[in-house]
Amino acid sequence: MKNFGYTRHTDRQIDFDATDKRLYQFVFDLEPSINLCIFCGTCAATCSAGHFTTLSFRRISLLLRRGMNDIVKKEIENCMLCGKCQLVCPKGVNTRNVILQIVKGIEKYEL
Amino acid sequence: MNYNHFVIPFAAGALILFAILVARYAYWIVQMPRSDRRKAWTGFFRPAFFRSLWEVFRESLIHKKVFRVNAMLGWMHMSFAFGWFLLIIFGTIETKFHKHKVFNMPYDPIFLRYFEHDEKQFFFSQGFSFVMDFLLLILLAATFLAIFKRIRSRFFGMKRTTRLILGDRIALYSLWSVFPLRFLAESFTSGLHHNGGFLTGTAGIAFSSFLPLQQLELPAWWAYSSALFVFFVFLPFSRYNHIPTELFLIFLRNCGIKTSGRFSGFTEFEIYSCSRCGICIDKCQLAEVRPQQTQAVYFLQQIRRNILQPQTTFNCLQCGRCTEFCPVGIKADTLRSIKRTDYSLEYGFSYKYAEEKIPPPALPVDVGYFAGCMTHLTPSIKIAMENIMKKAGVRYHFIDRDGTVCCGRPLSLSGNERQARLLMRENKYIIRNSGIKTLVTSCPICLRVFRESYDLGIEVLHHSQYLLRLAEEGKISLKPTDAVFAYHDPCDLGRGLKIYEEPRMLIARCGELLHTQQEKNEALCCGNSLADFVTPEPRKQEMRDHTLQELLLNNPDALITACPLCKKSLTYGSNVPVKDIAELVAENQ
Numbered sequence: 001m002k003n004f005g006y007t008r009h010t011d012r013q014i015d016f017d018a019t020d021k022r023l024y025q026f027v028f029d030l031e032p033s034i035n036l037c038i039f040c041g042t043c044a045a046t047c048s049a050g051h052f053t054t055l056s057f058r059r060i061s062l063l064l065r066r067g068m069n070d071i072v073k074k075e076i077e078n079c080m081l082c083g084k085c086q087l088v089c090p091k092g093v094n095t096r097n098v099i100l101q102i103v104k105g106i107e108k109y110e111l
Numbered sequence: 112m113n114y115n116h117f118v119i120p121f122a123a124g125a126l127i128l129f130a131i132l133v134a135r136y137a138y139w140i141v142q143m144p145r146s147d148r149r150k151a152w153t154g155f156f157r158p159a160f161f162r163s164l165w166e167v168f169r170e171s172l173i174h175k176k177v178f179r180v181n182a183m184l185g186w187m188h189m190s191f192a193f194g195w196f197l198l199i200i201f202g203t204i205e206t207k208f209h210k211h212k213v214f215n216m217p218y219d220p221i222f223l224r225y226f227e228h229d230e231k232q233f234f235f236s237q238g239f240s241f242v243m244d245f246l247l248l249i250l251l252a253a254t255f256l257a258i259f260k261r262i263r264s265r266f267f268g269m270k271r272t273t274r275l276i277l278g279d280r281i282a283l284y285s286l287w288s289v290f291p292l293r294f295l296a297e298s299f300t301s302g303l304h305h306n307g308g309f310l311t312g313t314a315g316i317a318f319s320s321f322l323p324l325q326q327l328e329l330p331a332w333w334a335y336s337s338a339l340f341v342f343f344v345f346l347p348f349s350r351y352n353h354i355p356t357e358l359f360l361i362f363l364r365n366c367g368i369k370t371s372g373r374f375s376g377f378t379e380f381e382i383y384s385c386s387r388c389g390i391c392i393d394k395c396q397l398a399e400v401r402p403q404q405t406q407a408v409y410f411l412q413q414i415r416r417n418i419l420q421p422q423t424t425f426n427c428l429q430c431g432r433c434t435e436f437c438p439v440g441i442k443a444d445t446l447r448s449i450k451r452t453d454y455s456l457e458y459g460f461s462y463k464y465a466e467e468k469i470p471p472p473a474l475p476v477d478v479g480y481f482a483g484c485m486t487h488l489t490p491s492i493k494i495a496m497e498n499i500m501k502k503a504g505v506r507y508h509f510i511d512r513d514g515t516v517c518c519g520r521p522l523s524l525s526g527n528e529r530q531a532r533l534l535m536r537e538n539k540y541i542i543r544n545s546g547i548k549t550l551v552t553s554c555p556i557c558l559r560v561f562r563e564s565y566d567l568g569i570e571v572l573h574h575s576q577y578l579l580r581l582a583e584e585g586k587i588s589l590k591p592t593d594a595v596f597a598y599h600d601p602c603d604l605g606r607g608l609k610i611y612e613e614p615r616m617l618i619a620r621c622g623e624l625l626h627t628q629q630e631k632n633e634a635l636c637c638g639n640s641l642a643d644f645v646t647p648e649p650r651k652q653e654m655r656d657h658t659l660q661e662l663l664l665n666n667p668d669a670l671i672t673a674c675p676l677c678k679k680s681l682t683y684g685s686n687v688p689v690k691d692i693a694e695l696v697a698e699n700q
Binding site: 002011032041046048049051052055076077078079080081082084086087088089094096097100103104106107 | 274460519641
């Protein structure tokens with residue numbers, strides 16, 4: 001490709017009609033409290049694994065809703081289930097069960 | 112020889128029961144690990160055997176632990192178990208005296224009154240008929256109490272009773288009918304032949320005045336024998352299976368066999384020893400807030416029926432109150448954590464970062480402080496700990512000052528033992544490399560896993576134990592105040608590790624400690640246990656409020672706890688300050 005002195009980013013629009021909602025739906029059926037998440041980021045501030053990686057429950061929740069399951073799969077590997085996010089969540093999301101169900105969903109749909 | 116066709120149901124029932132039990136127990140014993148089997152065989156020749164006999168008398172016959180829950184409930188259980196036991200013993204002796212023979216048919220004592228109604232006086236015959244009638248009266252009263260308990264269980268100190276399945280119901284109704292039918296049959300015979308004691312004799316005379324006893328006698332004995340048949344046949348498939356199984360469980364436990372990391376023959380003995388008495392239901396805090404049948408009794412029932420739901424397995428606080436109150440002593444919380452490993456994930460959770468961390472070089476200090484994730488969430492505790500140790504002049508190494516990987520217990524509570532090992536390996540590496548001799552942690556969750564699974568080879572203390580030691584050595588001096596405190600026992604620290612006294616002794620040095628209704632081994636959970644994956648947040652808050660209500664009943668100035676998770680959880684709902692024991696010590700130093 002010709003170099004015009006600038007780079008083009010790949011399209012980052014999210015087409016909500018085309019996203020893969022299977023995983024989100026699977027988790028929602030088993031743990032409906034994921035729907036309460038307001039992405040406030042309190043969980044991100046406390047995350048034990050956040051010391052070492054980019055993991056935060058807020059990111060997981062957001063990515064899951066956007067159907068970006070491949071990034072979810074990679075990120076969720078780092079969660080230690082320590083439960084601090086659950087204690088600080090202002091909306092009472094049952095975060096630990098959400099994480100467990102996501103991993104189960106990934107196994108189920110072989111994502 | 113005494114014989115009538117009606118002995119067949121009893122004899123057949125007893126044979127079927129015996130065959131099923133022998134086959135089952137043999138299978139379980141074969142399934143037990145070899146080392147456990149050896150322990151059991153040698154147990155016959157050790158004091159464990161006599162200890163078991165004493166425990167069988169205390170728990171299987173007298174039901175001491177049930178008495179502790181409620182006296183009426185204990186009386187009902189004792190009169191059934193001990194009463195029936197004595198009835199069998201005295202019946203057997205009576206038969207042998209009566210026939211002047213050592214051997215008799217096994218059904219002879221059961222139907223003695225029908226077969227032997229001659230007036231010949233044998234040794235102590237009057238005494239025997241009095242004792243037998245007296246025991247029958249006790250058992251009839253117990254039957255009445257049992258029926259009454261089904262209607263008004265609150266009278267027996269139980270808010271809820273177990274919801275029974277079909278097999279249980281049939282066995283229950285047949286048990287209810289056994290003793291009234293025996294009473295009728297013996298009374299009818301006595302009405303015809305005058306061979307009864309004070310109860311059946313009197314009733315016999317009364318019945319003979321208005322009933323055609325000639326026609327009714329045989330049907331009554333048939334009914335009695337059939338009731339026994341139904342009870343015996345349904346016993347192995349119902350809650351009453353605990354009667355024979357508990358004897359084995361007590362013996363095996365006294366031989367030193369414990370529930371290990373997986374299901375084996377011993378756990379089968381444990382599972383089938385559950386009598387479904389339902390004492391654990393009221394003691395479970397989840398029963399207050401959720402209608403789901405998730406308590407230990409239902410968990411064990413589902414395992415026995417092979418219909419265990421993941422929902423049941425994971426909906427448990429693992430607070431250990433059910434185990435604490437179980438009259439049979441079944442370790443339901445351990446069984447549940449074993450069952451959780453069935454749902455462990457094959458992939459997921461790899462923790463690459465946990466392998467890359469390089470531990471700091473060993474420092475020349477003896478004491479290491481491990482705050483734990485939850486203490487980092489409630490920083491006032493670690494600040495207090497640092498202040499105390501600085502003031503006391505202790506040279507220490509703060510192992511996870513900048514945060515480290517989790518201790519692994521929250522993960523193993525989810526059943527993922529293999530992944531938890533990855534975290535444990537990392538922490539073990541860090542702790543071992545630091546060269547410390549005493550590890551102090553503020554988090555009972557970490558403490559429990561350090562002690563139970565880490566095998567560190569050094570002293571591991573909770574900070575309350577360490578602070579008490581500092582106080583006793585005179586390194587810190589505590590100023591007594593006139594404030595009053597209530598103390599909340601964290602589950603992992605109290606029932607989990609049996610550390611009850613150290614925090615209390617520290618509080619007593621700082622002020623007055625109030626007693627609460629349910630404390631020490633009976634303490635309530637704060638509601639936010641990491642073991643529960645299912646209960647929604649609002650229900651957890653209800654549990655927390657209920658716990659707080661009880662703790663704050665006597666209006667303390669502050670609520671003291673010894674767990675950062677409990678502190679975080681209780682702070683949200685409390686109207687008095689909630690402090691960790693370290694904060695209290697730091698304030699009064």
